[in-house]
Amino acid sequence: MLEKLKAEVLEANLSLPKYNLVTFTWGNVSGIDRDSGLVVIKPSGVEYEKLKLEDLVVVDLEGNIVEGQLRPSSDTKTHLVLYKHFSDIGGIVHTHSTWATIWSQAKKDLPALGTTHADTFYGTVPCTRNLRKDEIESDYELETGNLIVETFKERNIDPNAVPASLVDSHGPFTWGKSPRKALENAVVLEEVCKLASNTFQLNMDISSIDQNLLDKHYLRKHGKDAYYGQNHLLINN
Amino acid sequence: MLEKLKAEVLEANLSLPKYNLVTFTWGNVSGIDRDSGLVVIKPSGVEYEKLKLEDLVVVDLEGNIVEGQLRPSSDTKTHLVLYKHFSDIGGIVHTHSTWATIWSQAKKDLPALGTTHADTFYGTVPCTRNLRKDEIESDYELETGNLIVETFKERNIDPNAVPASLVDSHGPFTWGKSPRKALENAVVLEEVCKLASNTFQLNMDISSIDQNLLDKHYLRKHGKDAYYGQNHLLINN
Amino acid sequence: MLEKLKAEVLEANLSLPKYNLVTFTWGNVSGIDRDSGLVVIKPSGVEYEKLKLEDLVVVDLEGNIVEGQLRPSSDTKTHLVLYKHFSDIGGIVHTHSTWATIWSQAKKDLPALGTTHADTFYGTVPCTRNLRKDEIESDYELETGNLIVETFKERNIDPNAVPASLVDSHGPFTWGKSPRKALENAVVLEEVCKLASNTFQLNMDISSIDQNLLDKHYLRKHGKDAYYGQNHLLINN
Amino acid sequence: MLEKLKAEVLEANLSLPKYNLVTFTWGNVSGIDRDSGLVVIKPSGVEYEKLKLEDLVVVDLEGNIVEGQLRPSSDTKTHLVLYKHFSDIGGIVHTHSTWATIWSQAKKDLPALGTTHADTFYGTVPCTRNLRKDEIESDYELETGNLIVETFKERNIDPNAVPASLVDSHGPFTWGKSPRKALENAVVLEEVCKLASNTFQLNMDISSIDQNLLDKHYLRKHGKDAYYGQNHLLINN
Structure with a gap:
């Protein structure tokens, strides 16, 4: 069941070490799969090198x-909440990737400082x-x-x-229309977190990118008037 | 047509991931090709792993x-303006390489802080x-x-x-007498941006390199009295 | 003698360069081996590329x-003291890994700033x-x-x-129930040192993680109620 | 002539990219060779990938x-001065390695901040x-x-x-009893420059390592009472 989705989820999981997003x-x-409402997810604590298609776990919402x-990821409930409330998304990635975790530990919003950020976010x-304490202790x-x-x-x-x-x-959670797109967003997030940290080291007075430039870059890759790539629908899906 | 130039442009594009200058x-x-006024450029949004000679696009000025x-790079018009105004150049590279993008986001000129910079720039x-808003919205x-x-x-x-x-x-644009030379300049720019950021972290009172040392290093590699390399004309082309 | 332990010690030593924890x-x-009280350790100054099972040295406490x-590691006496006083541990790792060495040189305790830290420490x-001078000069x-x-x-x-x-x-010393576990702790320590350094660069007002979140993350992976992984006893050993 | 020395010089040159000490x-x-007073050196501007034994240049003092x-390295005269005045050395390395160049650009002495430094320097x-201007312009x-x-x-x-x-x-120059030893010193210098930069980021009040610890670490690897490694004479040569 759900063989195509499983293959996509497996490939995206195996891409995490490839893009240096994970340790261990x-x-x-x-x-x-929005039709059946079923979710395919990585099993908990299994090494990527040994992960196989049949290890993936299928759960309902x-x-x-x-x-x-196998037991599904310990973060499964987080994924399920996001699928319930964000109705357009088809894939979710969670990592402790270095720079995105640094921003999370610093308790800081990540501002859009350039077009690299604007192209995706x-x-x-x-x-x-x-x-809060009660939230941590309950569920x-x-x-x-x-x-x-x-x-x-x-x-x-x-x-x-x-x-x-x-x-x-x-640390970070990212999502997208597919597991692959959620993975790409995780890669971009890591890179723009690295860029932003070092931008502030160089100039602490920087604020967000000009709104017009943000609009331009986001909209040339996303939405109905996109003109980046060979087929923006394909690229954006 | 333009088979030799296409091969050079392809190789320089494939070198971008090799030198860690690009994500996705x-x-x-x-x-x-200055004789015909024709430009060979990467198609928009095509992955480097899949890029082939026949995917390259030829456009006029x-x-x-x-x-x-295929549709040419969304940045094609930027390239064309540079070719029109910088009449000696034969190749152009645009990336979002990490350290050069950091300087771009920090809105800072990159000063020459050492001989590594002076050897190229x-x-x-x-x-x-x-x-301005009107520039972003028009073209x-x-x-x-x-x-x-x-x-x-x-x-x-x-x-x-x-x-x-x-x-x-x-982010950065670099250029040179050939696509290969523009690529080399992109690699050097990324490295000297990294050097300069970290130099200022260590000593915020640093200013530009001594003018005599800048002259010495630039001119021992460039110009008619160059004595670096086996054949400075070859190396500099 | 101790063939299984030797194989584990060899593999963990060879993993040091694999995880970028060592230079030269x-x-x-x-x-x-707690039954016999014998310790298997790397010989001093031997390159990892050339290290073989028969090069390992067995010493008593x-x-x-x-x-x-061969002569055992010059740090052997440090290992032996730790084995004598920390009675539950089965393996020890010493490195000069970059970020953990930076914290050691800065003479700073490493606070728990996030769940990545809490999952292990x-x-x-x-x-x-x-x-003191007398300690350095005596033994x-x-x-x-x-x-x-x-x-x-x-x-x-x-x-x-x-x-x-x-x-x-x-620099750092780490330990664990086995040489493999001590190695994993060395990898995690290096990563959380890198995270913490850069977190403070971004926000110097950060203090330790909330105690409830520290408890939650540590205890979901360790102890009798652990629920991370397929078999927490296996994972934690 | 000098075939053994040439092989050593070639291998050390080829190790520069392997240890990430050079760009291009x-x-x-x-x-x-101290007996003949002849020096074997890399030719100027030749790529490491293409460097062969017969490309090396032999010059007198x-x-x-x-x-x-081929034309010898443009830095040949610098090497020759060092060989003339530092009579015990057998090899020299010059690079623009990232962190050592950062310290050079910051115009800062590199203090010994830990045992990693003390083990070598x-x-x-x-x-x-x-x-001065006259020094740059004359020779x-x-x-x-x-x-x-x-x-x-x-x-x-x-x-x-x-x-x-x-x-x-x-940037940095390093030397040693052999080309290999000079290379190792270049690797160590790069690492301790990285360590020291980031140590100061974490704690700007750090000064040099305790003199007793500096003595201990340097002398346990160097000199007549060294006890690190299997044969300290071999290791140190």
């Missing part, structure tokens, strides 16, 4: 295991508030998902236009 | 496609002003080219002696 | 060579005081071991919960 | 070419003053050598105990 098993990718011999990537991974959803709602950010969140004292 | 498709190299099935590499990529040309003219910088520009909030 | 011969891994043609990783390597033990005792830190120490002006 | 052709290694078809690695490369010799003489530093110098606004 510190990351996971999932994908959802309530977290019940539908297929698979239409404005500031938010960092959540910290979780930690579920509350992490709720925290991200709350952040986007309260700050009125469109998760399709800014497909990433930094979680306070933790 | 974020970069492009072109070359010009007005941007008309003369040969090729005869003085400060400028960072442009930001584009963005063309105006980016005009902005670079304006910067060199107003500040009286010889584009042959300083074959690079940082574009505000965006 | 600047590191060593040992393992102990007093430092007498029991097997092996249950709180601050201490940096020792500096050694330097032994006193380095004593210094680490003193640090954990005086500050009341459980070496099983914080399996690492930074040694003032020197 | 920005570095050179030489070795001297006055710089006359004794063997070889017995104290501060000096940065020279800047060259630049020779005066660069004189400048290094002057620095060690005036500051009373033993070039055998501190086998490296940073040259103001330029």
Whole structure:
């Protein structure tokens, strides 16, 4: 079942070490089949070198295991919350990638400082508030998902236009229309976090990119008038 | 047509990931045949791993496609403006390489702080002003080219002696007598941007290299009295 | 004798360059067989590329060579002190890995700033005081071991919960239930040192992670209620 | 002639890119045969990938070419001055390696901040003053050598105990009993420059390592009572 989606989820998971986004098993990718409402996700604590198609776990949106011999990622509930609330997304990536984790630990929103950021993220990537004691102790991974959803709602950010969140004292989650697109967004987020850190080292008075330039770069790659690439629909999916 | 130039442009494009100058498709190299006035350039949004000779696009200096099935790089108009105004150059490279992008985002001119810089760039590499709203909205990529040309003219910088520009909030463009030379300049620019950032971290009171040392290093590799290498004409071309 | 342990010690030593933890011969891994009280350790100054099973040296807890043609690591006495005082550990790693050495040179305790740290180290990783002249001149390597033990005792830190120490002006030692686990802790320490350095660059007002989040992350991977991985006993051993 | 020395010089030159010390052709290694007073050195501007044994150039201490078809490194005169004044050394390396160049551009002496430094360099690695206009214009490369010799003489530093110098606004030179040893010193210098830069970022109040610890680490690897490695004479040569 869901063989095509499983292949995509496997490939995106195996791409995490390829793009230097993970140490050991510190990351996971999932994908959802919106028709059946089933989610394919990496099993918990399995090394990427040994990960095979049959190790992937299929769960429903309530977290019940539908297929698979292994325990799903410990972050599964976070993924499920995001799939429930962000209805357009098809894949999610969580890592502890170096520079995005640095921003999360620094408890800082990531401002858009240049076109590299604007090509993928239409404005500031938010960092959540910290979780309260009761949230951590009751259902930690579920509350992490709720925290991200709350952040986007309260700050009125469109998760399709800014497909990433930094979680306070933790690390990044990214998403996209597919597991592959969520992976690409994780790669871009890591790079723009590195760029922004070092930009501030060089000039602490920098603020966000000019709004017109942000609009230009985001919209030339996304939306109906996009003109980057050979087929912007293909590229953006 | 232009088979030799196409081979050079292809090789320089494939060298971008080899020298760690690009993520995904974020970069492009072109070359010009001055006799015919035709430019060979990378197609837009095509992955380097899949790029083949027949994918390259040939355009004239007005941007008309003369040969090729694919859409040319979205930055093509910027390249064309530079070829029109910088009459000695034969190749152009644009990337979002990490350290050069950091300087662009920091809106800072890159001063010559040592002989590594002086061996390639005869003085400060400028960072442009930001584009105005009307420039962004009318013909963005063309105006980016005009902005670079304006910067060199107003500040009286010889584009042959300083074959690079940082574009505000965006990233670097480099050029040279050939696509290969433009690529080499992109590699050097990235390295000297990294050196300069970290030099200022260590000593914020540093200013430019002594003018005599700048002259010495630039001129021992460039110009009629050069004595670096086995054949300075060959090396510099 | 001790063939299984030797194989583990060899593999962990060969993993030091693989994980970019060492330059030249600047590191060593040992393992102990608690039944016989014998320790297997890397020989001094031998290149990793040439290191073979039969080069490993077997010593008793007093430092007498029991097997092996080569001189054991010059840091052997430090390892032996740790094995004597930290009775649960089965492996030790010493390196001069870049970021952990930076913290050691800066004479700074490494605070827990995020979940990446909390997943492995249950709180601050201490940096020792500096050694006194008499300690350096009498029995330097032994006193380095004593210094680490003193640090954990005086500050009341459980070496099983914080399996690492930074040694003032020197570098890191890590340990674990096995040579492999000690190696993993060395990899994690290096990464969290890099994260913490750059977190402070971005926000100098950051203090430790919330205690509830520290508890949550450490305890979901360690201890009797752990639920990370497929078999937390296996993963944690 | 000098086949063994040529092989050593070739291997050390080819090791420069392997250890990430050079970009393009920005570095050179030489070795001297003290009996004949002949020096083997890399030709100028030749790519490492194409460098062959027969490309190496043999010069005497006055710089006359004794063997070889190619022009010797443009830095040859600097090497010759060092061989004349530092009578114990057998090999020299010059690079523009990133972190050592950063210290050179920052015009800063590199203090010994830890045992990693002390294992190779017995104290501060000096940065020279800047060259005067007349020195640059008369015989630049020779005066660069004189400048290094002057620095060690005036500051009373033993070039055998501190086998490296940073040259103001330029980059590092290292040396040793052999080309291989000079190369190793270049690798160590690069690493300790990186360590020291980041140590100061973390704690700007750090000063030099305790003198007793400096003595201990330097002398356990060097000199007649060395006890690091299997054969300290072999290791240190």
